[in-house]
Amino acid sequence: MDALKILAPGGYTTVQDKGRYGYQQMGVPTSGVLDAFAFQVANILVGNCNNAAVLEITVMGPLIEILVHADIALTGAEMGMTINDQPVQEWRSIRVKPGDILTIQQVKSGCRAYLAISGGIDVPEVMESSSTYVGGKIGGFHGRPLKKDDVLGCKKVKLLTEQRQVNSNMIPEYPSEIVIRAIPGPQDDFFNEGLNILFSSKFMVTAKADRMGYRLQGPAIQIKDNMPKSIISEPSMPGAIQIPADEQPIILLVEQTMGGYAKIATVISSDLRRVAQTTPGDSIRFEKVDLELAHLLYIKEKKSINTIQSTFLD
Numbered sequence: 001m002d003a004l005k006i007l008a009p010g011g012y013t014t015v016q017d018k019g020r021y022g023y024q025q026m027g028v029p030t031s032g033v034l035d036a037f038a039f040q041v042a043n044i045l046v047g048n049c050n051n052a053a054v055l056e057i058t059v060m061g062p063l064i065e066i067l068v069h070a071d072i073a074l075t076g077a078e079m080g081m082t083i084n085d086q087p088v089q090e091w092r093s094i095r096v097k098p099g100d101i102l103t104i105q106q107v108k109s110g111c112r113a114y115l116a117i118s119g120g121i122d123v124p125e126v127m128e129s130s131s132t133y134v135g136g137k138i139g140g141f142h143g144r145p146l147k148k149d150d151v152l153g154c155k156k157v158k159l160l161t162e163q164r165q166v167n168s169n170m171i172p173e174y175p176s177e178i179v180i181r182a183i184p185g186p187q188d189d190f191f192n193e194g195l196n197i198l199f200s201s202k203f204m205v206t207a208k209a210d211r212m213g214y215r216l217q218g219p220a221i222q223i224k225d226n227m228p229k230s231i232i233s234e235p236s237m238p239g240a241i242q243i244p245a246d247e248q249p250i251i252l253l254v255e256q257t258m259g260g261y262a263k264i265a266t267v268i269s270s271d272l273r274r275v276a277q278t279t280p281g282d283s284i285r286f287e288k289v290d291l292e293l294a295h296l297l298y299i300k301e302k303k304s305i306n307t308i309q310s311t312f313l314d
Contacts, residue, residue: 002152003070004151004154006152007062008062009062009146009150013145013146015054015132015146016055017053018036019031021128022128025235028127028136030254031132031133033054033114033131034272035114035277038075038114041166042114044308044312045091045166046118046164047071047158048157053123055114055146056112061081061104061113063101063104064102066097066101069095069097069159071095071117071118072093072116072117074091074113075090075091077108077111078174079104079105079113080108081102081105082105083096084100092163092164092165094163109173110279111174119157120155121153133255135212166308172274176278177284178282180267181268182239182241182267182268182288182289185263185265188264190262191223192224195264197219197221203218203249203286204283205281206280209278212256214275214278215250217248218249220247221264223243230245231260231261233259234258234259236257237266238254240252241266242264253272269294
């Protein structure tokens with residue numbers, strides 16, 4: 001059933017879910033949300049299953065007419081939101097009705113917000129996912145970012161009996177200077193002093209930052225003289241930090257399948273969402289960790305999600 005009419009699409013708004021897995025060998029990236037924590041919490045707040053499709057909103061929010069009785073929730077970047085010009089809180093569920101006008105404003109901290117609606121955004125699945133891959137023009141809403149006058153549907157479900165809100169101590173902060181944890185490799189043997197530079201320097205997020213990857217600017221990271229400046233292209237994964245010919249790091253994200261540059265380190269999965277919440281001009285430092293700590297941090301994040309989920313169990 002029709003649920004949302006886009007009156008203005010905002011900066012870059014797409015339909016996303018967890019992602020499209022199992023097709024990278026065909027050149028199809030995973031896509032999916034960049035901040036999995038905010039995504040999952042948004043769905044919990046409106047009572048959805050954990051992979052219901054949402055809107056991923058970048059920097060500037062959309063203007064939306066509500067077409068159905070539903071619960072909605074906005075999580076992720078702090079953007080500010082009003083319904084019929086009245087301010088409403090983020091990180092909580094809100095009951096809306098047909099005719100309501102939802103305004104999501106410009107980002108105040110962070111980069112990406114997630115709008116969930118009862119039942120999830122209803123779009124055809126492509127390769128078992130609702131996620132938009134704009135480069136391939138597949139998934140989501142006609143394989144593209146939303147435009148003015150688009151009408152999105154949602155699946156019919158029972159509405160919440162009580163509204164939900166996340167405790168303030170569970171809401172992430174999105175500072176302009178962050179420390180990102182990474183594991184050296186897989187081609188850390190291509191580097192000598194470059195590895196020390198990566199883990200001891202500050203890098204700035206450049207304007208070349210999107211769902212494919214984040215280009216950073218900082219001290220040059222040189223490959224050893226006896227090593228090639230590029231490698232045979234190989235499968236890549238989100239979080240890989242490539243060092244191309246200009247010796248400036250690129251953090252690969254979710255719309256990339258192959259890479260032909262040496263990867264000096266890999267951002268741990270729990271910190272990828274923090275990378276995706278930075279904007280041009282923000283700064284990143286890298287902290288070297290091992291696989292054991294990465295696993296512990298992953299488990300800690302899963303426990304946080306479970307804690308939020310259990311708060312609202314009937």
